[in-house]
Amino acid sequence: xxxxxxxxxxxxxxxxxxxxxxxxxxTQNIIKKFKNSGIILIENYKDIFNRKNQNYNFxxxxxxxxxxxxxxxxxxxxxxxxxxxxxxEYYYITQTYNCIYECDYCFLQGMLDSGNxxxxxxTEDFFNSVKSIDNKPEKLVSVSYESDMLSxxxxxxxxxxxxxxxxxxxxxxxxxxTKSLNTSYLKKGLNKNIILSWSVLPDEIxxxxxxxxxxxxxxxxxxxxxAEYEYKINLAxxxxxxxxxxxxxxxxxxxYIFKNIKAEFINSVSYGFYRIPxxxxxxxxxxxxxxxxxxxxxxxxxxxxxxxxxTNEKSSFIQKEIEKYYKGDIYSL
Amino acid sequence: MIYFVFAMKSEAExxxxxxxxxxxxxxxxxxxxxxxxxxISGTGPLNCSIATTYLLTxxxxxxxxxxxxxxxxxxxxxxxxxxxxxxxKISNSWNKKSYYPEIRMKNNFTETEITTVxxxxxxxxxxxxxxxxxxxxxxxxxxxxIENISVIKVKSDNISDHKKIISEDIRNVxxxxxxSINSYTESYRNFLMSxxxxxxxxxxxxENSPFTFTxxxxxxxxxxxxMYKNNEIPDIVKNINEKAKSASERKKILNxxxxxxxx
Numbered sequence: 001x002x003x004x005x006x007x008x009x010x011x012x013x014x015x016x017x018x019x020x021x022x023x024x025x026x027t028q029n030i031i032k033k034f035k036n037s038g039i040i041l042i043e044n045y046k047d048i049f050n051r052k053n054q055n056y057n058f059x060x061x062x063x064x065x066x067x068x069x070x071x072x073x074x075x076x077x078x079x080x081x082x083x084x085x086x087x088x089e090y091y092y093i094t095q096t097y098n099c100i101y102e103c104d105y106c107f108l109q110g111m112l113d114s115g116n117x118x119x120x121x122x123t124e125d126f127f128n129s130v131k132s133i134d135n136k137p138e139k140l141v142s143v144s145y146e147s148d149m150l151s152x153x154x155x156x157x158x159x160x161x162x163x164x165x166x167x168x169x170x171x172x173x174x175x176x177x178t179k180s181l182n183t184s185y186l187k188k189g190l191n192k193n194i195i196l197s198w199s200v201l202p203d204e205i206x207x208x209x210x211x212x213x214x215x216x217x218x219x220x221x222x223x224x225x226x227a228e229y230e231y232k233i234n235l236a237x238x239x240x241x242x243x244x245x246x247x248x249x250x251x252x253x254x255x256y257i258f259k260n261i262k263a264e265f266i267n268s269v270s271y272g273f274y275r276i277p278x279x280x281x282x283x284x285x286x287x288x289x290x291x292x293x294x295x296x297x298x299x300x301x302x303x304x305x306x307x308x309x310x311t312n313e314k315s316s317f318i319q320k321e322i323e324k325y326y327k328g329d330i331y332s333l
Numbered sequence: 334m335i336y337f338v339f340a341m342k343s344e345a346e347x348x349x350x351x352x353x354x355x356x357x358x359x360x361x362x363x364x365x366x367x368x369x370x371x372x373i374s375g376t377g378p379l380n381c382s383i384a385t386t387y388l389l390t391x392x393x394x395x396x397x398x399x400x401x402x403x404x405x406x407x408x409x410x411x412x413x414x415x416x417x418x419x420x421x422k423i424s425n426s427w428n429k430k431s432y433y434p435e436i437r438m439k440n441n442f443t444e445t446e447i448t449t450v451x452x453x454x455x456x457x458x459x460x461x462x463x464x465x466x467x468x469x470x471x472x473x474x475x476x477x478x479i480e481n482i483s484v485i486k487v488k489s490d491n492i493s494d495h496k497k498i499i500s501e502d503i504r505n506v507x508x509x510x511x512x513s514i515n516s517y518t519e520s521y522r523n524f525l526m527s528x529x530x531x532x533x534x535x536x537x538x539x540e541n542s543p544f545t546f547t548x549x550x551x552x553x554x555x556x557x558x559x560m561y562k563n564n565e566i567p568d569i570v571k572n573i574n575e576k577a578k579s580a581s582e583r584k585k586i587l588n589x590x591x592x593x594x595x596x
Contacts, residue, residue: 007438007524014421014436038444040422040433048433053478058528062437285554289529294558296595 059115070120074129087140099148102211104290110280150180202253227265237271258325272333336400378468402469405489
């Protein structure tokens with residue numbers, strides 16, 4: 001822990017609430033949970049979230065909470081940089097932005113102005129947007145793409161709401177991505193349209209680059225708990241970071257995963273190497289204190305990456321290691 | 334550097350005296366030493382904005398520099414004069430726009446919303462009011478990141494008393510609150526400095542190197558990579574000025590450094 005951390009206010013020391021949603025039941029329920037927080041009424045969440053001259057990473061140390069109403073743009077088509085798990089059409093929704101974790105590689109630090117956690121409380125509008133595309137061909141909708149919905153589920157139980165809602169869908173699978181250990185929201189029988197994607201990486205990488213996140217063994221315990229309820233589970237080995245002793249670290253890691261999770265519980269495995277859109281790198285370099293940001297990357301297709309040579313070589317190694325233990329669908333990016 | 338903007342001399346006096354600041358020859362009333370600079374703006378948003386701009390354009394600002402607007406405010410609450418507040422929302426009375434200062438460091442002050450008014454007669458309309466903080470915040474944002482800007486207000490009087498405040502009253506409340514405010518401003522500076530590694534050596538090595546502008550950027554990036562990874566600057570960049578005499582030597586040396594750092 002850095003000395004600055006000791007002097008930081010607790011998480012959610014301030015809760016910024018849009019005036020128009022202050023009386024909403026959901027808003028009041030959230031406020032009640034944080035009795036020691038100062039409530040500050042605002043006109044529009046953008047006055048806080050989108051203002052310039054903020055330091056994303058500094059705010060992540062003790063984020064405030066912003067509760068708001070989203071008026072439009074509930075659903076977006078996924079970019080080619082997203083892992084789509086073989087679905088022809090991939091979408092994502094952004095009901096929450098940011099999470100409680102502090103990952104050095106997070107692209108949000110280059111995309112967003114604020115490290116505070118933003119939750120839009122008009123859940124029904126997000127549901128309706130998903131309903132509107134519930135037709136052929138089958139689609140994947142990620143609801144935790146620019147956040148980790150489960151990590152903020154303690155603030156408001158959004159995951160439960162999405163689980164219940166997923167039962168009404170016909171041609172859509174809802175993907176919930178997470179590093180969280182929180183499985184208390186899972187219910188047997190509410191699993192037909194849900195894919196739980198657990199991000200997993202070697203502990204060496206977690207300790208160094210994924211601050212505040214659970215260690216690997218605990219994530220695997222969480223995966224096994226979800227598997228008991230027969231959820232479809234995707235293991236997302238992302239972002240793969242090239243480090244010294246790469247082959248040794250990643251082969252041990254993959255062996256460990258499949259030793260501790262039964263392969264039949266896993267619906268698919270996806271993996272992808274660290275990459276950052278070129279439009280974000282300048283901003284990230286201004287605020288980052290991680291060596292990961294300043295590596296000598298190569299610009300390819302508007303992304304900074306390890307370059308085709310390294311990626312191809314390491315990629316075939318990862319693929320072979322996974323195939324040693326797993327015969328199901330493997331997706332790479 | 335800590336910058337202070339006060340509206341009145343009576344608010345600033347205790348700070349100037351306690352810090353032993355020296356008067357500077359300036360169009361404004363300015364006092365400074367090696368670590369602190371004080372400017373007295375005069376009352377009202379326009380004066381505050383002009384003085385803040387003047388203060389910040391006359392000096393080279395560092396990444397860890399901070400700026401405070403400190404002064405008295407009228408308050409219509411049950412607390413006694415001398416109570417210290419940290420505004421977390423600063424609005425203005427003319428178009429109702431607001432700024433939201435970042436308060437991320439633990440403190441013993443009371444947070445509040447405040448409204449900046451154009452003239453003192455309007456202060457009776459608001460629970461907490463002053464005549465500078467909105468203009469100060471708006472102006473300082475042109476020069477600093479939001480976490481480097483802070484406003485501290487001390488209750489001077491009960492607005493509802495409609496009593497005329499004299500300089501002596503202001504001197505007294507500021508004198509009584511000096512220790513608490515000083516402790517906060519010093520801690521805040523240390524707090525910001527302890528967040529993050531000091532990379533000024535890297536900036537200096539790169540700027541003083543014999544490389545072209547682009548080569549300097551490449552060197553800076555590589556040195557940051559090494560510093561964040563190993564917590565030190567590599568020996569390979571020592572004496573680069575002596576080694577690199579020609580353009581081809583510079584290119585060769587930079588390539589060697591890059592290879593060494595990223596290997």
